[in-house]
Amino acid sequence: MAAKTKKKKWTASRILLSASPLFLVVLWMVTPNDSAFKQSATWQQMTEPGKLSAAHASLEDDCAACHTSVKGIETSSCIACHANNQSLLQRQPTSFHAGISSCIECHREHRGFDQRPTNMDHEALAKIGLRQLKSDALDSENNALREEIIARTRGYAPPHSRITTAETTLKCATCHANDDRHFKLFGQDCAQCHATDRWTIPEYRHPSATSMDCAQCHQAPPSHYMMHFKMISARVAGKPHARVDQCFQCHQTTSWNDILGAGWYKHH
Amino acid sequence: MKEKERLIVTGLVALMLILWLGFPLHRSPRFAGSLWGGVFGVVGSLLMIVPLLYLFIKRIKRLKKKVLKWVSMRTLLSWHIYAGVLGPILVVIHSGHKYESTLGVVLTAMTLLVVVSGFVGRYLMNRFSQEIREKKKILSKLEAAYEQTATVLASEPERAQMLQPFSGFFGRILAGLFVHESNVEPIGTQSSQAVDPSTVLHLSESIADIEYAIKTHTTFKAWFGKWLKFHIWISFVLYGLMALHVWGAIHFGIRWFDPWKTSTSYYAHSTVQGVEAAAPLAAPPNEEQSAAAVDSFSRHFGQLFRKYWHEPIAIHGIRTTAFDYKGIANEVGQPGSDFFKARLALEQVAPDRLGGGNAEKTFWINAYNFGAMKLAAENYPVASITDSKISDGNPWGIRGVRVGTEQYALHQIENEILLKKFDDPRIVFAVSCAAVSCPDRTGDIFSADQLDRQLDDIVRGLLANTTKGLAIDRQLKTVTLSWIIKTDRRLFGDGGDNDLLNFVLRYAPSDVRDWIDANRSDIKIKYFEHDWGLNDTALADEKN
Numbered sequence: 001m002a003a004k005t006k007k008k009k010w011t012a013s014r015i016l017l018s019a020s021p022l023f024l025v026v027l028w029m030v031t032p033n034d035s036a037f038k039q040s041a042t043w044q045q046m047t048e049p050g051k052l053s054a055a056h057a058s059l060e061d062d063c064a065a066c067h068t069s070v071k072g073i074e075t076s077s078c079i080a081c082h083a084n085n086q087s088l089l090q091r092q093p094t095s096f097h098a099g100i101s102s103c104i105e106c107h108r109e110h111r112g113f114d115q116r117p118t119n120m121d122h123e124a125l126a127k128i129g130l131r132q133l134k135s136d137a138l139d140s141e142n143n144a145l146r147e148e149i150i151a152r153t154r155g156y157a158p159p160h161s162r163i164t165t166a167e168t169t170l171k172c173a174t175c176h177a178n179d180d181r182h183f184k185l186f187g188q189d190c191a192q193c194h195a196t197d198r199w200t201i202p203e204y205r206h207p208s209a210t211s212m213d214c215a216q217c218h219q220a221p222p223s224h225y226m227m228h229f230k231m232i233s234a235r236v237a238g239k240p241h242a243r244v245d246q247c248f249q250c251h252q253t254t255s256w257n258d259i260l261g262a263g264w265y266k267h268h
Numbered sequence: 269m270k271e272k273e274r275l276i277v278t279g280l281v282a283l284m285l286i287l288w289l290g291f292p293l294h295r296s297p298r299f300a301g302s303l304w305g306g307v308f309g310v311v312g313s314l315l316m317i318v319p320l321l322y323l324f325i326k327r328i329k330r331l332k333k334k335v336l337k338w339v340s341m342r343t344l345l346s347w348h349i350y351a352g353v354l355g356p357i358l359v360v361i362h363s364g365h366k367y368e369s370t371l372g373v374v375l376t377a378m379t380l381l382v383v384v385s386g387f388v389g390r391y392l393m394n395r396f397s398q399e400i401r402e403k404k405k406i407l408s409k410l411e412a413a414y415e416q417t418a419t420v421l422a423s424e425p426e427r428a429q430m431l432q433p434f435s436g437f438f439g440r441i442l443a444g445l446f447v448h449e450s451n452v453e454p455i456g457t458q459s460s461q462a463v464d465p466s467t468v469l470h471l472s473e474s475i476a477d478i479e480y481a482i483k484t485h486t487t488f489k490a491w492f493g494k495w496l497k498f499h500i501w502i503s504f505v506l507y508g509l510m511a512l513h514v515w516g517a518i519h520f521g522i523r524w525f526d527p528w529k530t531s532t533s534y535y536a537h538s539t540v541q542g543v544e545a546a547a548p549l550a551a552p553p554n555e556e557q558s559a560a561a562v563d564s565f566s567r568h569f570g571q572l573f574r575k576y577w578h579e580p581i582a583i584h585g586i587r588t589t590a591f592d593y594k595g596i597a598n599e600v601g602q603p604g605s606d607f608f609k610a611r612l613a614l615e616q617v618a619p620d621r622l623g624g625g626n627a628e629k630t631f632w633i634n635a636y637n638f639g640a641m642k643l644a645a646e647n648y649p650v651a652s653i654t655d656s657k658i659s660d661g662n663p664w665g666i667r668g669v670r671v672g673t674e675q676y677a678l679h680q681i682e683n684e685i686l687l688k689k690f691d692d693p694r695i696v697f698a699v700s701c702a703a704v705s706c707p708d709r710t711g712d713i714f715s716a717d718q719l720d721r722q723l724d725d726i727v728r729g730l731l732a733n734t735t736k737g738l739a740i741d742r743q744l745k746t747v748t749l750s751w752i753i754k755t756d757r758r759l760f761g762d763g764g765d766n767d768l769l770n771f772v773l774r775y776a777p778s779d780v781r782d783w784i785d786a787n788r789s790d791i792k793i794k795y796f797e798h799d800w801g802l803n804d805t806a807l808a809d810e811k812n
Contacts, residue, residue: 044516045370046369046370046371046512047369047370047371047372047512047513047516047520048368048369048370049297049301049366049368049369049372050297050368050369062604063520064604065602065604067519067520067521068521069519070518070519070521071521072520072521072522072523073521076612077604080608080612108298110297111297
């Protein structure tokens with residue numbers, strides 16, 4: 001057999017294939033400079049894991065506003081815009097922001113345009129605090145404090161299943177002191193009963209509806225200590241001789257306004 | 269052995285396809301970026317690189333020779349197959365909890381496509397070839413039987429006659445219905461060899477069927493013949509996308525890999541006075557961190573300066589270099605801009621650890637100039653930094669620029685730091701209030717290693733400018749000097765006209781110097797009015 005001459009056939013696909021770089025160059029040249037095709041943002045957005053929230057939507061085209069190459073989100077990038085928020089820093093429940101060193105744990109982005117980038121995460125807060133105590137500790141005092149906290153929580157079972165060990169290291173009163181409905185009678189260790197996702201306690205059961213020790217926890221409103229009590233309240237309930245500390249004489253456990261014998265009654 | 273492999277791989281591919289469908293059942297937008305998600309992703313991708321080995325070893329002869337001493341091609345192929353299926357399974361576990369980014373979706377789809385194409389090529393293609401081989405065997409048997417029957421039939425023309433009516437196209441289709449085995453009695457002595465004509469029909473029909481089947485399979489085979497090329501091509505596209513994905517993950521920051529996570533509360537805390545922070549203060553930056561911050565400040569301020577610097581133009585009839593303040597103002601609120609980064613860097617400098625000498629002198633001069641520029645840019649548009657929008661007349665007293673944890677005023681930087689620490693009258697020319705009458709600048713900020721030359725140049729430049737630095741009237745014998753020299757005359761020797769002229773002579777252009785030298789005794793010194801107008805390119809006089 002004669003040696004085959006290696007002559008490639010110019011099939012349509014081969015022509016197309018060899019012309020493709022030229023095609024790309026031409027395509028690049030004919031597109032205007034300001035077209036989306038030529039913006040690095042367009043290409044970077046291919047990797048975007050979800051839309052930014054409405055508040056940050058203006059940064060959609062500027063990944064570098066928040067992302068430092070390799071290092072990712074640096075707290076300083078956030079602070080650049082969010083420093084000096086006086087009202088936030090001076091309000092007791094939110095003043096902890098002044099000393100916090102990390103934002104992304106609670107302020108997650110790329111979750112969609114209509115998602116506010118805020119999720120209070122007490123666990124994250126506790127961890128940031130412990131981390132901070134460690135990295136800030138040029139003086140031994142911080143380190144000792146951290147060691148003590150860690151030692152105290154090591155092998156420490158949380159008081160109930162709705163709170164984590166890390167969360168119990170937080171001092172609730174730093175942020176929540178203004179709102180103690182127990183008038184400090186139960187102390188300041190809220191975590192003994194409360195969880196961090198809500199104040200109500202699902203396990204709580206009110207004492208028996210026939211219990212007569214209401215005053216152990218409840219206190220009558222100011223009007224009950226005035227003439228109003230004898231003239232209106234006691235009379236409406238049909239209990240003219242009831243004493244102020246005998247709540248059970250008139251009130252029922254469904255609601256304070258559910259008056260025995262009178263039904264739902266709201267005077268004011 | 270092969271049967272077992274096929275069974276396992278089929279199971280794995282099916283698992284992969286099912287895993288992908290797990291998305292509606294479990295969604296977790298943060299899984300892929302978590303530590304475990306990362307472990308799945310990284311291990312999966314590494315496994316996905318293993319199949320490349322087979323590709324290269326098979327095609328590079330020298331390599332193949334060497335490798336074959338240790339492992340057989342068969343073993344390599346099974347590595348190729350198992351790694352090529354297990355990798356994608358892990359990768360799908362990594363990615364399958366969320367499909368949001370374009371790259372992610374395309375990447376997952378490509379992964380599935382590559383695996384499925386490989387699977388089809390390896391196992392289904394194989395099936396076709398096998399099938400064709402078997403069919404061909406049957407076909408040759410049938411053909412032999414047909415030959416034999418036809419020969420026998422040819423010796424009995426009466427029987428052959430019976431098939432005559434069915435030689436047409438439609439007739440042939442219907443022949444099976446009319447020609448029955450019992451139609452004709454065996455005739456003659458050769459009855460033992462007698463052949464029923466219907467057998468011929470059955471045989472020919474079977475042959476036709478099988479030939480058709482073979483043809484179909486061959487077409488399929490040809491169609492799939494290009495699968496290997498296809499498989500290789502799309503897998504390279506996949507590797508390309510994978511590289512982009514890995515780049516993206518590293519570039520935008522991997523969440524679980526963060527060795528830089530250090531406390532920055534030091535800065536956050538000190539932005540607000542009067543609020544007690546819950547957490548303890550961080551230590552101030554050490555020497556090294558501070559030096560890095562100074563570098564960063566110089567770099568970004570330098571870039572900002574160069575970007576918006578403009579060669580001399582006339583503003584209010586005065587020739588001056590200018591800046592595009594509108595451009596600078598645009599950078600003020602823009603995170604990531606040079607202005608922003610310069611500002612942030614300043615906040616990370618420890619003012620008491622600057623190390624003295626030219627380095628410290630340069631830093632404070634630059635910080636002053638940045639501060640002045642900042643006043644104008646943050647309040648832009650303004651006609652001057654003395655604008656009422658900025659202050660009620662004393663912009664130098666505003667603590668407008670933060671270095672480390674403290675807010676500094678321009679006055680403080682100039683008089684309490686620079687002039688107190690450094691005995692150098694040229695400083696007052698170098699610190700600029702962003703005004704038209706201030707000395708002209710080159711496009712560069714001051715740098716420590718060239719500071720002396722730069723300071724000389726700036727004084728020389730001012731005295732060469734006859735609209736704001738130094739003008740002489742040879743008739744009236746007057747020398748008009750910059751207002752700056754008058755204001756800070758205490759810095760030039762004892763502050764008398766003589767010392768003042770001595771300073772001027774050192775830097776003035778040579779012809780002026782000669783003339784002043786010659787007429788020194790009866791020269792009268794006057795001063796320019798200082799124009800506080802902003803040296804803003806937007807304020808340039810109309811060109812005629």
